[in-house]
Amino acid sequence: MVRFSGxxxxxxxxTLVSLVRGVGTQAMVLAAxxxxxxxxxxxxxELKSALLRLGLGxxxxxxxxxxxxxxxxxxxxxxxxxxxxxxxxxGWGAGFGILREVGPVLTGLMISGRVGSNNTAELGTLxxxxxxxxxxxxxxxxxxxxxxxxxWAIILTTLVGTAISMIVALLGAAAAGLFLxxxxxxxxxxxxxxxxxxxxDVLHGLAKAFAFGVVIATSSTAYGxxxxxxxxxxxRAVGSSVVATAVLIFAMDALVSMTARVQ
Amino acid sequence: xxxxxxxxxxxxxxxxxSSPSRRALRxxxxxxxxxxxxxxxxxxxxxxxxxxxxxRASLLVTLRATFSSLSHxxxxxxxTQAYELxxxxxxxxxxxxxxxxxxxxxxxxxxxxxxxxxxxxxxPGYIELLVRDLAANLTGLMLATRVGASIAAEIGSMxxxxxxxxxxxxxxxxxxxxxxxxxxxxVLVTPILTIIAGAxxxxxxxxxxxxxxxxxxxxxxxxxxxxxxxxxxxxxxxxAFGFAIPLVSAHAGLYTRVGSQGVGDATTRAVVGSSIxxxxxxxxxxxxxxxxxxxx
Amino acid sequence: xxxxxxxxxxxxxxxxxxxxxxxxxxxxxxxxxxxxxxxKSVLIKHAVGLLAPDRGTVLxxxxxxxxxxxxxxxxxxxxxxxxFQHATLFDSMTCAENVALPLRKHGSMSRKQALDRAQDLLQxxxxxxxAASFPGPLGDGQRKRVAVxxxxxxxxxxxxxxxxxxxxxxxxxxxxxxxxxxxxxxxGVTCVVVSHDLKSIFTIAxxxxxxxxxxxxxxxxxxxxxxxxxxxxxxxxxxxPSGPMETT
Numbered sequence: 001m002v003r004f005s006g007x008x009x010x011x012x013x014x015t016l017v018s019l020v021r022g023v024g025t026q027a028m029v030l031a032a033x034x035x036x037x038x039x040x041x042x043x044x045x046e047l048k049s050a051l052l053r054l055g056l057g058x059x060x061x062x063x064x065x066x067x068x069x070x071x072x073x074x075x076x077x078x079x080x081x082x083x084x085x086x087x088x089x090x091g092w093g094a095g096f097g098i099l100r101e102v103g104p105v106l107t108g109l110m111i112s113g114r115v116g117s118n119n120t121a122e123l124g125t126l127x128x129x130x131x132x133x134x135x136x137x138x139x140x141x142x143x144x145x146x147x148x149x150x151x152w153a154i155i156l157t158t159l160v161g162t163a164i165s166m167i168v169a170l171l172g173a174a175a176a177g178l179f180l181x182x183x184x185x186x187x188x189x190x191x192x193x194x195x196x197x198x199x200x201d202v203l204h205g206l207a208k209a210f211a212f213g214v215v216i217a218t219s220s221t222a223y224g225x226x227x228x229x230x231x232x233x234x235x236r237a238v239g240s241s242v243v244a245t246a247v248l249i250f251a252m253d254a255l256v257s258m259t260a261r262v263q
Numbered sequence: 264x265x266x267x268x269x270x271x272x273x274x275x276x277x278x279x280x281s282s283p284s285r286r287a288l289r290x291x292x293x294x295x296x297x298x299x300x301x302x303x304x305x306x307x308x309x310x311x312x313x314x315x316x317x318x319r320a321s322l323l324v325t326l327r328a329t330f331s332s333l334s335h336x337x338x339x340x341x342x343t344q345a346y347e348l349x350x351x352x353x354x355x356x357x358x359x360x361x362x363x364x365x366x367x368x369x370x371x372x373x374x375x376x377x378x379x380x381x382x383x384x385x386x387p388g389y390i391e392l393l394v395r396d397l398a399a400n401l402t403g404l405m406l407a408t409r410v411g412a413s414i415a416a417e418i419g420s421m422x423x424x425x426x427x428x429x430x431x432x433x434x435x436x437x438x439x440x441x442x443x444x445x446x447x448x449x450v451l452v453t454p455i456l457t458i459i460a461g462a463x464x465x466x467x468x469x470x471x472x473x474x475x476x477x478x479x480x481x482x483x484x485x486x487x488x489x490x491x492x493x494x495x496x497x498x499x500x501x502x503a504f505g506f507a508i509p510l511v512s513a514h515a516g517l518y519t520r521v522g523s524q525g526v527g528d529a530t531t532r533a534v535v536g537s538s539i540x541x542x543x544x545x546x547x548x549x550x551x552x553x554x555x556x557x558x559x
Numbered sequence: 560x561x562x563x564x565x566x567x568x569x570x571x572x573x574x575x576x577x578x579x580x581x582x583x584x585x586x587x588x589x590x591x592x593x594x595x596x597x598x599k600s601v602l603i604k605h606a607v608g609l610l611a612p613d614r615g616t617v618l619x620x621x622x623x624x625x626x627x628x629x630x631x632x633x634x635x636x637x638x639x640x641x642x643f644q645h646a647t648l649f650d651s652m653t654c655a656e657n658v659a660l661p662l663r664k665h666g667s668m669s670r671k672q673a674l675d676r677a678q679d680l681l682q683x684x685x686x687x688x689x690a691a692s693f694p695g696p697l698g699d700g701q702r703k704r705v706a707v708x709x710x711x712x713x714x715x716x717x718x719x720x721x722x723x724x725x726x727x728x729x730x731x732x733x734x735x736x737x738x739x740x741x742x743x744x745x746x747g748v749t750c751v752v753v754s755h756d757l758k759s760i761f762t763i764a765x766x767x768x769x770x771x772x773x774x775x776x777x778x779x780x781x782x783x784x785x786x787x788x789x790x791x792x793x794x795x796x797x798x799x800p801s802g803p804m805e806t807t
Contacts, residue, residue: 011354065539068546075549076396079493080388101370106542109404113534117412121527129523133609134647138661138709139636141629180553231423235416235526242408242534243355250362257366 015247022244025226026218032143033151041144042152050153054115058157059164061114062107066165069106070172073097078181090183091191094173098166099197099205105253107165108212111158112245116220119150120241123224124234132225142225151217158213159206166205204256211252219245317518325438325514329446332439340444341451348410348445349452356456357463359405360398364389364464365471367397372476382476386483389468394486395493396500398461400545403504406453407537411512414445415533418516419526427517442513446506453505454498496552503544511536560584561606561639561717561751566615568601575601577773579615583717588743588750590760592795593770594806599753600644602770603719606751607641608632619717637665639717640710644725646702648694654681654705655690661712680708684738700731707738718742720752724759732756736763757798769795771804 036042073094081087097103123146126132135142170192177183223241227233371385418441421427427437465484472478512533519529566579575598583589591599604610605617608624617624619635627635648657658677662668668676681687684704694702703723710718720739724732740763742748754760760767761781769776769784769792777784777792784796794802 008353008357011351012358015354015358061535061539065542068542072400072542072546072549075546075553076392078553079395079490080391080488083488096374101366109408110535110538113408113538114531117527117531117534121524121531124527125524130643130645130647131649134643134649136609136629136632137607137636137641137643138664139633140661140664141633176550180550231523231526232416232420234523235412235420235530238527238530238534239409239412239416242412242530246405246408247355247358250359250366254362254366258369 018244022219022222023248025222026215029147029218029221029225030151030214033148036141036144036148037152039144041141042148043145046145047149047153050149051156054119054150054153055157055160057118058111058114058161061110062161062165063168065106065110066103066168067172069102069165070094070098070169070174071176073102073169074173074176074180081181087181087183088187089191090173090177090181091188092194092197093191094177094188095170095192095197096201098169098173099201100208101205101253101257103166103169104162104205104208104212105249107162108158108209108216108249109246111154111161111212112216112220112242112249115154115157116216116245117238117242119154119217119220120224120227120238121234123150123221124227124237127225127227128230128233147221150221154217154220155210155213158216159209162206162209162212166202208253208256211256212249215248215252216245219248320514320518322510322514325442325517326510328436328438329442329510329513332436332443333447335439336443336447340440341447344444344448345452348413348448349456352406352409352456353459355409356402356405356460360401360460360464361467363397363401364393364466364468367392368468368471369475372472372478376476382472382478383482385476386469386472386478387485387488390465390484390486391488391490391493393461393464393468394489395496396545396549398457398464399497399500399504400541401464402453402457402460402501403508403541403545404538406449406456406504407508407541408534410449411508411533411537412530414509414512415516415519415530416526418442418513419519419529422517422519423521423525437517438513442509442517445513446509449509450502450505453508454501457497457501490556492552492556496549499552500545500548503548504541507540507544508537511540560618560620561749562616562618563602563605564616564618566602566605566617567613568598568605568610569613574773576612579770579773579775581768581775581778583749583751585716585749586743586747587765588739588752588763590764590767591751591753591770592755592760592767594755594795594804597770598773599770600721603641603721603751603753606717606719607636607639609641637713638715639719640713640715641719642703642706642710642721642723644721646694646699646706648702648706648709650694653691653693654686654697657694657705658709658712661709665713677708677712680711681705683711684708685734698731700727700734703727703731703735704738707735711742715748717749717751720750720754722753722755724754724756729758732759733762735759739763757796760796 074090077090077093077097081090081093126146132142132146135145174185174188177188178185220241223237223244227237229236368385368389371389372382375382375385418427418437421437421441430437430440469480469483472483473480515529515533515536519525561583563579563581566576568576579602581591581602591602593599601610605612606619606624608627612625615625619639622635624632624635648654649660652660655674655677658680659670659673662673662676663670666673678687678690681690684707686701686704686708689697689701689705694705697705707718723735723739727735736759739750739752743750743765752759752764764781766778766780767784768778771791777787777789784792787793790802791804793799794804
């Protein structure tokens with residue numbers, strides 16, 4: 001038992017150490033992207049292409065999961081609400097959960113999976129096939145050509161994606177509320193807008209979305225550029241990247257939730 | 264790279280599933296692979312789809328192939344995978360569940376103070392949520408990420424470096440040799456991981472309740488809302504996730520596209536597919552149980 | 560002139576270069592030869608700042624390359640281009656766009672002007688017909704020629720070739736040799752070629768530097784090599800599998 005918990009703690013420690021190291025690299029990625037953009041080196045064509053590929057391509061995934069996430073919220077809270085006879089609070093409860101917590105976090109996780117790992121795979125491939133070195137040999141700074149466009153595209157995608165998913169999730173929750181708890185959509189809407197939820201809650205969620213976007217962008221980029229060892233190395237980079245991003249998303253979530261004491 | 268022709272003798276313990284993608288196949292690997300073929304009959308390979316035909320490959324084919332291989336899977340392989348996928352995921356899982364547990368209790372507490380300043384229901388409500396829903400969902404989602412990526416990356420790498428073809432030349436079906444052990448390991452291990460991670464979430468929730476809202480642990484740790492139906496729901500979910508994640512990921516790995524980006528893309532498909540499976544399955548099982556247990 | 564002075568480089572515990580001194584004079588074709596893994600590619604990557612040495616300096620036209628940051632290296636890289644071993648074209652663009660990229664980034668040309676110039680460059684390497692194709696379906700020899708065209712885009716004074724004929728069929732290999740030869744003869748470009756292709760070495764090289772065990776074992780003309788009494792040198796240039804030479 002002691003050995004097991006010792007091993008568990010060691011594993012935890014290892015995870016944390018590599019996380020801290022990773023965070024340092026990610027901060028450098030962000031700094032490089034900002035620097036390149038301020039110098040006017042952010043490649044416009046690459047930015048457009050990244051927005052299309054990473055941004056538009058992730059909308060279907062975000063929307064389809066959002067519907068089920070909304071339904072999931074209702075399913076989660078159903079027994080508790082039924083117990084207290086508080087069905088009319090569904091609108092408020094779902095709204096609160098979706099806007100402040102579940103919406104940003106789950107959208108963040110889905111975008112990390114879809115967009116983040118795609119980004120890591122692309123950059124990883126470029127790195128292991130020496131194409132990044134090829135850029136540098138042509139005196140083209142990868143920061144402006146590769147980093148900055150992708151970082152901005154991913155942050156924007158996360159923000160917009162979260163906004164869309166919040167709306168869709170609320171709709172999904174309303175539908176699930178209707179079919180499972182027989183809560184009339186109007187009751188749901190009233191609960192939502194009854195005044196206990198404000199635009200500050202929406203802002204809270206969007207602020208988180210921004211933070212998650214930064215995390216996903218820098219993490220996926222850092223891991224991608226660090227890939228070594230051919231196609232297997234690319235796969236490994238993607239795996240590590242998704243895991244690290246997930247932990248960071250939750251850490252950021254905790255940070256924002258507990259420091260933003262919005263009343 | 265130390266890739267050499269398979270030698271007749273193999274020194275040292277054979278460890279068939281210890282990250283074969285990180286080393287070339289050894290003589291012992293071929294020996295183990297051959298042992299999955301029963302003497303006397305030439306096994307058809309239900310998972311074998313010729314490369315030019317891979318557009319025919321569907322999740323159903325992989326599913327059927329996995330099930331037909333279960334009977335002659337090596338127990339040692341399952342144990343190795345249970346360690347790789349299960350034990351190695353624990354630190355990550357516990358960390359995340361601890362975070363989330365804390366956040367949820369914190370948010371719930373704030374809202375409770377806002378509406379009716381009575382924090383007595385938070386503990387019991389949280390425990391009920393954890394058991395029925397949260398532990399399974401969150402563990403599932405995180406496993407979809409870590410285990411999904413790991414399985415797809417390993418199998419995908421083996422495909423891209425021709426190791427899957429090498430297995431077939433030894434009359435070993437990659438599905439029996441690689442997928443089935445991982446599948447069994449996941450099914451067995453996911454509920455256990457859910458329980459352990461759930462315990463971590465419980466611990467951190469109790470801590471937050473005590474530190475932020477002065478709720479005494481004795482009052483917090485009150486399971487009075489937990490029902491048998493809730494327990495069953497939670498268990499069913501974790502079992503379903505343990506079922507779905509390895510299948511979706513292994514399928515993505517088996518049909519990795521050749522090329523530098525192939526493995527990365529396969530990993531992406533695995534993570535996204537597994538995550539969607541977890542969310543959708545979670546919703547349907549929850550909804551079903553709610554209806555069955557006299558909800559609607 | 561490219562000068563390598565006292566270059567030391569290790570990767571972890573593995574020592575690759577231990578004190579390499581070498582100079583490439585203007586307009587010559589200098590071959591850097593040796594067995595696989597001896598450090599030839601590692602050496603020339605220092606000249607464009609893709610690697611930084613543990614000790615020693617590299618100078619290009621008298622300017623010290625080692626210690627420059629990415630912005631400073633920018634000027635060096637416009638003067639000194641590199642053709643990678645695996646051609647390293649960008650898969651996401653056509654051949655013409657590959658060649659045009661440095662022109663658009665540094666030559667302040669419009670997209671159309673850059674593509675036109677790219678067409679001319681591709682013509683010079685006999686790849687004009689493939690201008691609109693992507694690198695993927697092309698053969699190795701063809702990709703290498705496109706990579707050469709891209710390297711020549713900014714009219715560099717030096718071009719570094721990393722194993723240009725490795726993995727090419729004999730005909731394509733001789734075509735690359737002819738390309739390198741005409742670069743030096745007609746345009747005065749200094750070519751530093753990393754290779755272990757004996758035919759290339761003894762056909763077009765002005766001088767040869769042989770790397771062995773981290774140092775320059777012999778520096779001289781092809782004649783010097785043929786006449787050398789050193790058993791290791793003799794083993795290399797005759798391609799004899801048995802002998803004192805240690806290979807990796």
